[in-house]
Amino acid sequence: MRRPPLRLPSRRGLLNVIVAASMAAVVAAPLSGREIPAPVPHKPPPGLSEARYAAVRQDIAAAERMAAGHGHRRRAEALRAMADPARRFLFFDGRDGGRSAEVFGDLATAERVAVLVPGSDTSIERYDKLLSGALALQAELGGRAAVVAWLGYPTPTTYDAALLTPGRADAAVPALRALLEELQPAEVTLLCHSYGAVVCGRAAPLLPGVTDIVLYGAPGTGTAAPLRTRARVWAARTSGDWISLVPHVQVGLPFVTLGLGLDPVAPEAGTRVFPAGDGGHSDYLRPGAPALRTIARIVSGDA
Known part of the structure; x- marks a missing residue:
């Protein structure tokens, strides 16, 4: 007996499935760290x-002491590392999950600055990927620009229904x-990863x-139309990135907008697409x- 052909759901149907699954997952989601006092x-x-860096370091140390005093060991350990005198932060606020902006290079004299805007699951406790990316970019730039790792908004978690809407991105725009x-008058390149691309798209x-x-x-880009901006817009996706499966x-x-808009590597998005390898x-x-x-060439103005 011949099996009937597999019927895949439409994009709208797939979105409905994802929304339902995400809403169900919220019930079992772990705490995000937003309840930790600071x-x-x-x-x-x-x-x-x-x-300024020294003053912000004192705020980080104060937040570390409060987190330790309330038994939040993981947060305290992360803040202890951040308070290292060798590290420099433009701002820090440990409340509501935590916000920070870490500086790499000489920001006071830099004519070019790269600002990293991270995506979902980035937090004070899960800061390693943002940090390692900033360090790798700084090394690749070889002193041609400064780098700012901006954790300036409460990123959605994998189990958060907010991941399917631009709401968190809209809330992040004023801080960005x-x-x-x-940073003016430096020339700034925004480097927007994962849900961070939605933040940059809404802010553009x-x-x-x-x-x-x-x-x-x-x-997505956060909008259903190409971005309205005077900046050059670039896009890339590795061949092994699961994000290509997002409708x-x-x-x-x-009361809400569902979905994250245009695929930035699609022709209709109007971006400058560059190859990203198979990672x-x-x-x-x-x-x-x-x-x-x-990306380093774009930041340096050599692309």
């Missing part, structure tokens, strides 16, 4: 100075804009001083990766 940070001195205003029309926007490993649709409902979703800034070399 002190109110002090307002750091203005400018990009060592005095504030950072970019501080409102960002000062940005010359290039790079979307890699992106589930690129956007459905407006009365996985987290391999774009891995040392030696083809994408890393190209």
